[in-house]
Amino acid sequence: MNARLFALAAAFAALTAAAATPQEDAVRHRRAAREAMSAGGADAIERFLHDADPGVRRYALARLFESDAAKGKAASVQALDDPDDAVKALARELTRERKPGRRAASPLPLSQDPANDHEVIRLKSIAAEGESFVMPAKMACDEVEIWFGETKQHLLVWVNDVLAAEYDPAVDGARDFRFDATKVVKWGSENKMWVTDERGKDKWLKFSVEVIKCGQ
């Protein structure tokens, strides 16, 4: 009787599992992972660092960091190579040293940011289209930033033939547009820059190049 009941239950479970949608499977898996990580300690959490679901891996990384910061930091270093961008981003965040006083995501240009302990050298403030600007000889600095001010347009920026930045108001919101150009500018020589909209049409915009010297 028991065997028959068990067979019936197994058949029913198989039937319902077969009928489950991928979304139901995904939710079920995440709920199970959550419960398992809550019930177990750091060891239980570590098992999920290699889960197939990147959402679970990201959560496991955070939980591990919470329960054991040293283990969490070590796992974060490993996760810097994770194939998923969100996991990688969290790993970067958890391994990064936080420096007070920088406003990388602020809508203001750094030169107008008196709260930050750094020197800003403004190299250029012009209106240009297909403009060139000359960078001085290499100086000790933390960042070179190109700033366009508030815009609501979708913009693409090329510096020295490299697509250096894109601004999409639908994704980025109506905010000041500025980006870190440290890796694309050439010191001590002329730099070419032009801005287009998403159809490749040239745009005429004011911009400024700012060199930020931190750690004063």
Place this chain on the structure above:
Amino acid sequence: MRAVIAALALSAAWAAAADPSVPGPRQNPDDQFRFFWLYKPSTLRVLAASGFNLFMSDCFAAYNPRTGRYDARSAAERKKWMDDVSAVGLDYMEQLAIPQRREFVALYPRINRDGSACDNADMGWEVAMTAAVRGVRLAAESLKRHPACIGIEPSSEVRDHSRPSFREDFARRYRAATGEAVPPEVDKNRVAPHYLQLADFPVMRIVDEDYRLLKFYKWFWKKGDGWNDYQTKAKEVFEEVLGRKLVSIYDPVVRTPPLWGSGGELSHNNQWTYPTPEPYNIHYVISEQQAMARGMPGQRVFSMVQAISYRSRLAPKDVKVENEPAWLRERPNVVYMTTPPDIMREALWTCFSHQLDGIGIYAWSALFDATSGEWGEKRDPLAAGYQFTNGETINVISNVFNRVGRRLGPLFRAIPERAPEVAMLESYASTFFANRGSWGWDGFIYQFGIQADAAHLQPYVLYEEEIARDGIPPTVKVILAPHCDVLTRTTFEALVAFQKRGGLIVADNHFVPGILPDLPLKSFRRTWADGAGSDAALKKAAAELKSDLAPFYRPPSDSDNADIVTFVRTYRTSDYLFAINDRREFGDYVGQWKMVKERGCANSGKVSVRRRAGAVYDLVRHAAVPFRVLPNGDTEVEVSYDTADGKCLLFAERPLGPLALEVAGSRIRVTGGDRDVLVPIAIRAKGRPTRFAVVADGEYVWETSAPVEGEVRLVNLADGKMVKCGE
């Protein structure tokens, strides 16, 4: 059963009770306001004929902050204007622009840390507040208690540029409020530094409510910048001088962080929306306004549709097209052009879908040809700025208001919003520390809100403060959490508990890492230059969102056609389904630019509500319509449209019974047996404008100003049946 009772109770509670002493339209206090912003006296009659019952303007006078005088037109001239307003059946709202005028800002600006001035009045500064309130008092006195004035807008669009101000009293006021100094990171930015730049920021991005920077920015947006207190004081002064309660509004009320308090203690909040490319984007804006209003008990909501549209979003000047429209030759430099008429029709229907006290339109010079001189102004057609580029839009407004808005206004105002099932979490902590937020009109959160409405999820915007005060509403089954990088501890704990009770969280990759969302949030990428591609991407993403949730949640209404957008409101056991046809194509007004599909197309499909109904009525056609109850208990109706247009369908438990009409002296009483339905009616009594009203709880009483003589006719606007009484 308990869930049903809870849902019914919440449904009633969601309809914030209006302060009964705040006036409605003088002609019909139960009606919605249909207001027009910016006007010329010459267009008064046209506006009244177009179904408007209120206009707002600042054209009568201006306060001069240098002289401290109120330079009003002559008292006699002003009285005549106000009398003219009354004579055509309109009400008047005084639009005060005192502290936003250039001269005022120049005298009382915000000050940066380096001493430079900002382009915004420092209303937290007592000197500025005193000067502004003096102007408000003079403005109120100049009205001489004229009865046509029923409202005030103390200021508009003043918080976009609000920033901390570094006068001495700013630090003093902050210390008095909190006992602390202004944090050193605070500068002229409107939000905090990014959390990655804050050494003392919690690693898991969960902030306690007393975290120093959270405390500061919360104070700044509620009290510190002074604007909310100014709105309240201006209203109080106006009401004191006029000796009666007034309608009072501030706009755009949600161009702030998602934090209660915007607009002060005004009776209503308002926000304008540019209804392109999707006219139903207004759904989400209104949901944000409702979230804001819940922080101010009794506050109700207005919504305003822009009749001006950014040309850059519809027909950019620098893009040449073939088959150029006539307006381009005649007004080549227009910056703000007339909103396309079919888009306007759909936008108004979107407003009807919600429980609003007022629906507004802006602006005069986009709807009336100011170049002709016909309206008392001769504008250069070659000028930039606002231009009249489509004469059909005002006709559409007039048609929709007269055919639908006037007749069903009292009903639209009365039907409560449904208790929430899908909530969209908007976090002020993320706005402060990750520079997020829709700010009422753009960005990822806003676009995702549109997507959720396209999926018929009717998202209820949930602020963190509401969670802290009331918890997550018990009827909520799904929480959508776009751009919630940082949360307050209270919110975090409530979300964890929500998941434990079986609630579903859908969030993106930025979500606080300490919560594992149940499903990933998938959005779409809008390319403004590609209207068709963006439209297709939005509809595809909406379908995917609905499909992802389908195993767990079914929305309260649906359609089998992605171009028919549905929204439902519920009163007791009756559903009111708003079904809007959004099938559009590129026309010959701005369609040449392929950015906005501006011409409505014919369409048909099936719409349904999650209810077993016994009768369905088309409230615009005033007739019963065929319906089908599906095996799953839903009720389905076939609908068809000639163009982009809307329908309002009443799904009742059973066919409506007859209404009875009694007239005794100056009292007209309508009764009926359907207590679970709000029944829209029209009463025609000799010598009076038709009274549109609602039979609620089986009764409606109209106390007229004088005894009723002659025949009185009553029409049930649901089934079209008429009852007569008298001669």
